[in-house]
Amino acid sequence: xxxxxxxxxxxxxxxxxxxxxxxxxxxxxxxxxxxxxxxxxxxxxxxxxxxxxxxxxxxxxxxxxxxxxxxxxxxxxxxxxxxxxxxxxxxxxxxxxxxxxxxxxxxxxxxxxxxxxxxxxxxxxxxxxxxxxxxxxxxxxxxxxxxxxxxxxxxxxxxxxxxxxxxxxxxxxxxxxxxxxxxxxxxxxxxxxxxxxxxxxxxxxxxx
Numbered sequence: 238x239x240x241x242x243x244x245x246x247x248x249x250x251x252x253x254x255x256x257x258x259x260x261x262x263x264x265x266x267x268x269x270x271x272x273x274x275x276x277x278x279x280x281x282x283x284x285x286x287x288x289x290x291x292x293x294x295x296x297x298x299x300x301x302x303x304x305x306x307x308x309x310x311x312x313x314x315x316x317x318x319x320x321x322x323x324x325x326x327x328x329x330x331x332x333x334x335x336x337x338x339x340x341x342x343x344x345x346x347x348x349x350x351x352x353x354x355x356x357x358x359x360x361x362x363x364x365x366x367x368x369x370x371x372x373x374x375x376x377x378x379x380x381x382x383x384x385x386x387x388x389x390x391x392x393x394x395x396x397x398x399x400x401x402x403x404x405x406x407x408x409x410x411x412x413x414x415x416x417x418x419x420x421x422x423x424x425x426x427x428x429x430x431x432x433x434x435x436x437x438x439x440x441x442x443x444x445x
Contacts, residue, residue, distance in 0.1 A: 249355070252291045256359050259294075259331045263319040265427065266305045268378040268434075274304035279323020281338050283397070286324050288418065289352045289360075293326045301326050306335070307342055308442045309349065313371040314363035317442055320336030320375065322330065324350060333361065333411070336400050342375055343382045343431055346408050348400035353414035353422075363412035364422050373409055373426045374441050381438040384409045391415045392423045399423050 266274075280345035287293075307320035307339040309332070333349035340347050351361030373384040392399065399410055407428040415422040432438045 249308070250420040250436060252294050253354065254290075254334055255291075255294045255357055256289075256330060256354070261444075262306050262362070263303065263321070263331055264308060264317070266319065266378070268307075269409050271306050272329075274306050274322060279304065279324040279328070279335065281323055281336070283324065286329065286350075287326070289330060294330045300336070300440060302325060303331070305428070308374075308376050308378075308414055309333050309361065310374040310442045311367060311371065312374075312441055314366045315358060316361075316363040317398060317444070318351070318360065320349065329360075336412070339347055342377050342428070343428065345402040346400060346406070346410055347375065348410040348412070350412045351378070353418075361411065364411055364413050364424050365415070367424055372429075373424075375409060376439060376442060378434050378436055378439070381432045381433065381434050381441075382409075382428060383430040385429045386424060386426040388423075388425040389421050390423055394419075394421055396421070396423065 242299050259323065303320045304322040306322050311316040320329040321332045322335050324334045329352050333351045336350050337350040354360050355361045357363065367386055367389060369386050369388045369389060373386060375382045409426050411424040413422050
């Protein structure tokens with residue numbers, strides 16, 4: 238009983254530490270690795286996405302088989318994460334998962350989903366604190382794409398239309414849980430600039 242009690246007490250801190258460690262480690266990706274990972278197949282079945290738990294996180298940490306294809310940063314809320322292909326347990330335990338198999342960074346509606354954690358600084362939890370006008374940065378280490386947040390709303394979980402492309406618009410859509418998982422936060426930004434990836438433009442993805 239004592240051992241079980243200890244595990245229950247430290248379950249959440251251990252899970253948070255593992256997620257933070259995995260996210261940080263996967264930020265150390267090269268352009269060549271991204272190009273190779275872009276060829277991998279991801280898991281895009283929304284029905285298989287489940288709430289994050291310690292077992293899921295431990296398995297992701299041990300296997301470390303995610304395909305990182307970029308980086309995401311929202312400096313205003315201290316958010317910086319790897320972008321991972323697909324919506325597998327491992328992908329969503331590590332960073333932001335791509336929601337469509339054919340999406341291309343800097344084109345159409347680039348949609349990412351991530352878990353909301355009780356620790357506000359982990360995974361997609363900081364999205365709750367974003368405000369209109371703030372900037373979202375994406376990179377594939379070839380270019381840096383800068384978006385301006387223009388829309389933020391709590392939506393029903395069935396609002397999957399939000400990830401569809403909109404003719405003539407180039408945007409990013411970020412989705413995470415709201416109201417304890419009953420609803421979803423949806424944040425949308427429109428592309429304002431595309432810059433070459435270099436030391437200066439990539440600084441936003443580094444820990445300050």
